[in-house]
Amino acid sequence: MADNTVILDGSGVKRALTRIAHEVLEKNKGVEGLVLVGIRTGGVFLAQELAERLVEIEGVEVPCGAVDITMYRDDIKGHAEHLPVGKTELPFSIEGKKVVLVDDVLFTGRTIRAAMDALMDQGRASCIQLAVLVDRGHRDLPIRADFVGRNVPTSRSENIVVAFDAGNKPTEVILQK
Amino acid sequence: MGFRHKDIIALKDLTKEEITLLLDTADSLSEINQRDIKKVPTLRGKTVINLFYEASTRTRTSFEIAAKRLSADAVNITASTSSVVKGETLSDTANNLLAMKPDIIVMRHAVSGAHEYLAKRVSCSVINAGDGAHEHPSQGLLDMLTMRQKFGKLDGLKVAIIGDITHSRVARSDIYGLTTMGSHVFLAGPPTMMPVGIERLGNVTVCKDMREAVDKADVVMMLRIQLERQGKTLLPSMREYSRYFGLNPEVLGLAKKNAIVMHPGPINRGVELASSVADCDQSAILTQVENGVAVRMAMLYHVCGGEPVE
Numbered sequence: 006m007a008d009n010t011v012i013l014d015g016s017g018v019k020r021a022l023t024r025i026a027h028e029v030l031e032k033n034k035g036v037e038g039l040v041l042v043g044i045r046t047g048g049v050f051l052a053q054e055l056a057e058r059l060v061e062i063e064g065v066e067v068p069c070g071a072v073d074i075t076m077y078r079d080d081i082k083g084h085a086e087h088l089p090v091g092k093t094e095l096p097f098s099i100e101g102k103k104v105v106l107v108d109d110v111l112f113t114g115r116t117i118r119a120a121m122d123a124l125m126d127q128g129r130a131s132c133i134q135l136a137v138l139v140d141r142g143h144r145d146l147p148i149r150a151d152f153v154g155r156n157v158p159t160s161r162s163e164n165i166v167v168a169f170d171a172g173n174k175p176t177e178v179i180l181q182k
Numbered sequence: 183m184g185f186r187h188k189d190i191i192a193l194k195d196l197t198k199e200e201i202t203l204l205l206d207t208a209d210s211l212s213e214i215n216q217r218d219i220k221k222v223p224t225l226r227g228k229t230v231i232n233l234f235y236e237a238s239t240r241t242r243t244s245f246e247i248a249a250k251r252l253s254a255d256a257v258n259i260t261a262s263t264s265s266v267v268k269g270e271t272l273s274d275t276a277n278n279l280l281a282m283k284p285d286i287i288v289m290r291h292a293v294s295g296a297h298e299y300l301a302k303r304v305s306c307s308v309i310n311a312g313d314g315a316h317e318h319p320s321q322g323l324l325d326m327l328t329m330r331q332k333f334g335k336l337d338g339l340k341v342a343i344i345g346d347i348t349h350s351r352v353a354r355s356d357i358y359g360l361t362t363m364g365s366h367v368f369l370a371g372p373p374t375m376m377p378v379g380i381e382r383l384g385n386v387t388v389c390k391d392m393r394e395a396v397d398k399a400d401v402v403m404m405l406r407i408q409l410e411r412q413g414k415t416l417l418p419s420m421r422e423y424s425r426y427f428g429l430n431p432e433v434l435g436l437a438k439k440n441a442i443v444m445h446p447g448p449i450n451r452g453v454e455l456a457s458s459v460a461d462c463d464q465s466a467i468l469t470q471v472e473n474g475v476a477v478r479m480a481m482l483y484h485v486c487g488g489e490p491v492e
Contacts, residue, residue: 073210076483127217
């Protein structure tokens with residue numbers, strides 16, 4: 006049976022997200038021209054959480070969308086279990102916008118590369134920044150997050166799971182050994 | 183759940199879960215067709231050969247666009263411009279094509295079962311784009327996707343299919359697919375064009391009168407009279423056919439208020455479908471064509487992405 010360790014509990018996740026929201030505002034000097042894009046599926050829920058935090062802090066709603074990376078993966082063969090394909094839903098143009106890409110766990114960097122390719126097909130953003138709840142290391146590609154909730158050194162055999170409740174609110178982050 | 187077929191020959195071979203997976207994927211992929219840049223890199227480096235032994239505009243173009251939107255390289259071969267006219271057999275053509283290392287062969291052939299024969303002889307994936315009077319799985323899937331988008335489900339729908347059932351591969355794929363998904367199919371057509379025992383396929387009712395089939399239907403699917411397939415012995419005249427089995431506004435009035443009219447195309451205007459019906463608000467014919475690209479993208483994607491068959 007897997008040995009589970011809770012790395013962040015509910016309030017820990019909340020604090021991490023609030024801090025990321027402040028850092029996003031700090032780096033971008035407010036919400037002008039800012040959009041949030043979550044990577045399906047966990048990243049989308051976290052992007053919505055971040056958008057809520059930004060409303061609380063700045064009182065302004067930041068457009069929030071979703072990107073599906075299945076069609077941009079570099080390993081189509083052998084990943085039949087990842088199907089079906091999700092939908093990319095960007096109800097706004099990213100042309101000239103500062104895009105904050107949001108994901109739950111940063112691992113090899115391949116998902117982020119695929120998401121950036123998917124975003125570039127949608128238009129030319131002025132910049133893309135990356136926010137992740139957990140960075141577990143083991144990069145295959147030279148990709149670094151701009152905003153990190155928690156750095157968790159892991160071994161390759163371990164797994165990090167971000168749990169969500171029925172309302173898609175993040176509840177905890179678990180390390181499975 | 184993954185898609186574990188090397189080939190897609192017939193909807194008869196697919197389970198409810200597999201059909202749902204293909205429809206869900208197509209539904210998601212349809213978003214790509216609305217973008218400014220209608221291309222994703224999924225099948226980059228893959229080669230798709232469209233081998234068409236029969237004339238086709240819609241299906242061939244649709245498969246070609248689908249392959250290109252997924253970044254595959256698509257090559258089109260039509261029988262009239264290939265070595266088939268020099269007497270080459272299907273098996274030899276297949277071996278020669280295979281030597282060029284394609285990943286997928288999409289084939290249309292006038293002989294039922296030609297795909298099964300091909301699929302057993304080649305290592306690449308084979309997709310059926312219509313074989314004789316057997317099946318036309320991509321058309322069946324795009325029909326189901328169009329219905330599901332309109333009604334949100336396929337389970338419990340009443341679908342009337344009217345016309346030449348015997349010669350229609352579309353009707354056969356629709357019947358297999360729809361009954362697998364829980365729809366109830368009502369068939370009507372001239373007795374000379376109704377295969378004996380078709381009701382044995384499951385949730386299928388054969389009606390003597392077209393009005394009986396259309397009555398309270400959610401979907402009215404009109405089939406094309408295929409003059410190229412049946413000679414002239416099955417119908418006394420086009421006028422008579424049109425009178426008894428053509429869809430006009432009056433007959434359409436018997437269907438549910440929100441019913442949709444479908445047709446696999448090309449339409450014989452004034453024969454199976456009155457022009458006013460073909461162009462009315464209830465007509466979903468162009469939506470079917472639009473969905474064709476997404477469905478074919480899903481088929482190409484899954485035969486490439488599925489794990490090898492053990």
